[in-house]
Amino acid sequence: MKRILxxxxxxxxxxxxxxxxxxxxxxxxxxxxxxxxRGGCTAEFDGLLVVNNSNQRVLSIVTEPEMELAADxxxxxxVIYNGLIEGDSxxxxxxxxxxxxxxxxxxxxxxxxxxxxxSTELTEPDEKIMEQAEKLEDPDSTLNTIRNVADxxxxxxxxxxxxxxxxxxxxxxxxxxxxxxxxxxxxxxxMLNHLGMETRYVNGxxxxxxxxxxxxxxxxxxxxxxxxVDSTFGQIGILDSSHLMVSYGLDQKTxxxxxxxxxxxxxxxxxxxxxxxxxxxxxxxxxSVDIGFENKTYRANTNAGNSRGEYVYGIYSFYPPxxxxxxxxxxLLLSPxxxxxxxxxxxxxxxxxxYSYTLPLRAEINDAxxxxxxxxxKPKKTEAVEPGEICPAASALILLxxxxxxxRTSNHS
Numbered sequence: 001m002k003r004i005l006x007x008x009x010x011x012x013x014x015x016x017x018x019x020x021x022x023x024x025x026x027x028x029x030x031x032x033x034x035x036x037x038r039g040g041c042t043a044e045f046d047g048l049l050v051v052n053n054s055n056q057r058v059l060s061i062v063t064e065p066e067m068e069l070a071a072d073x074x075x076x077x078x079v080i081y082n083g084l085i086e087g088d089s090x091x092x093x094x095x096x097x098x099x100x101x102x103x104x105x106x107x108x109x110x111x112x113x114x115x116x117x118x119s120t121e122l123t124e125p126d127e128k129i130m131e132q133a134e135k136l137e138d139p140d141s142t143l144n145t146i147r148n149v150a151d152x153x154x155x156x157x158x159x160x161x162x163x164x165x166x167x168x169x170x171x172x173x174x175x176x177x178x179x180x181x182x183x184x185x186x187x188x189x190x191m192l193n194h195l196g197m198e199t200r201y202v203n204g205x206x207x208x209x210x211x212x213x214x215x216x217x218x219x220x221x222x223x224x225x226x227x228x229v230d231s232t233f234g235q236i237g238i239l240d241s242s243h244l245m246v247s248y249g250l251d252q253k254t255x256x257x258x259x260x261x262x263x264x265x266x267x268x269x270x271x272x273x274x275x276x277x278x279x280x281x282x283x284x285x286x287x288s289v290d291i292g293f294e295n296k297t298y299r300a301n302t303n304a305g306n307s308r309g310e311y312v313y314g315i316y317s318f319y320p321p322x323x324x325x326x327x328x329x330x331x332l333l334l335s336p337x338x339x340x341x342x343x344x345x346x347x348x349x350x351x352x353x354x355y356s357y358t359l360p361l362r363a364e365i366n367d368a369x370x371x372x373x374x375x376x377x378k379p380k381k382t383e384a385v386e387p388g389e390i391c392p393a394a395s396a397l398i399l400l401x402x403x404x405x406x407x408r409t410s411n412h413s
Contacts, residue, residue, distance in 0.1 A: 022283030023101035024241035051245035114196030207242035236313035248342035
């Protein structure tokens with residue numbers, strides 16, 4: 001029987017994030033309103049504006065009315081207003097232009113040096129958190145320990161928007177296994193602090209479907225500086241180009257705007273922050289990925305490569321066709337010039353004998369990606385012959401062979 005050929009073109013039913021891992025520019029406008037119901041009050045205002053560092057370079061700041069700018073030891077820029085409020089309110093506005101480009105350089109991976117770190121009420125670990133953190137510890141590698149913790153939190157905590165504004169502590173998050181970025185960050189800090197790593201909490205913004213307040217973590221690497229860690233998105237070191245840093249703290253409750261006044265009923269109000277993202281560029285930053293396929297074993301093989309002479313983190317994803325398995329996703333730590341082989345095993349029982357399948361495959365690590373159409377052929381097995389039973393074609397062949405041998409024998413005689 002002629003083999004039937006069926007081709008399945010199954011396209012990915014996933015939406016890919018528009019955020020890239022190259023550079024971008026963000027314009028942010030923050031607005032505060034000081035309400036003075038009785039009029040004529042004096043105000044001393046200190047507002048958190050933006051962070052200026054190697055990952056996020058401040059290009060310009062304009063304030064209205066003109067306000068003092070002050071930078072602290074963490075490179076946080078504050079806006080400061082001291083003066084008399086004429087009337088019953090005063091609007092303060094600051095617009096900042098920032099260039100974002102996360103490109104952390106890590107030339108060394110020191111052994112884990114566990115030192116005692118003080119926790120806050122929101123980040124204090126209990127025995128269960130400490131036990132889990134120690135399972136993720138790699139004594140020989142600080143960088144791999146960070147990878148293990150961030151990957152575990154990203155994989156085991158379910159994002160639940162109903163937790164927005166609740167500010168749950170790490171112990172509650174570990175039990176409930178749910179939360180938003182605040183909860184992811186509190187648990188990440190709790191685990192890293194228990195393992196002796198100094199951390200700080202980052203307040204900022206990020207694009208998901210739209211701009212939204214966001215929180216992530218930075219952890220101090222001896223000899224390497226502060227390393228950004230976003231357990232919610234599963235990104236380390238090289239964050240996507242929409243992560244805008246506003247301020248640092250120890251947890252969600254330790255960094256905030258402040259206002260003092262000579263009248264007790266003076267109120268500070270905040271308008272929604274306005275943000276615009278422009279000039280977003282892709283940049284693989286030395287990473288690459290390539291897909292191969294082994295038809296006999298139904299296995300896709302990918303090579304994730306690092307061409308840099310530094311350690312690089314990347315969020316790796318492999319997308320099989322819809323209906324043929326789950327997306328494979330994890331945080332990779334690649335050593336200098338390393339090529340990591342990854343495999344995705346398809347279930348052979350999903351494919352029928354005698355059929356060919358054209359399958360779209362896609363793999364990516366940060367901004368590096370590869371997509372291929374591969375052909376999977378599952379041949380028919382040879383039909384088995386029952387013991388003692390010979391098919392007609394085989395019988396005819398045997399008779400012909402026997403007759404030929406007899407003819408040769410008679411001729412020689």
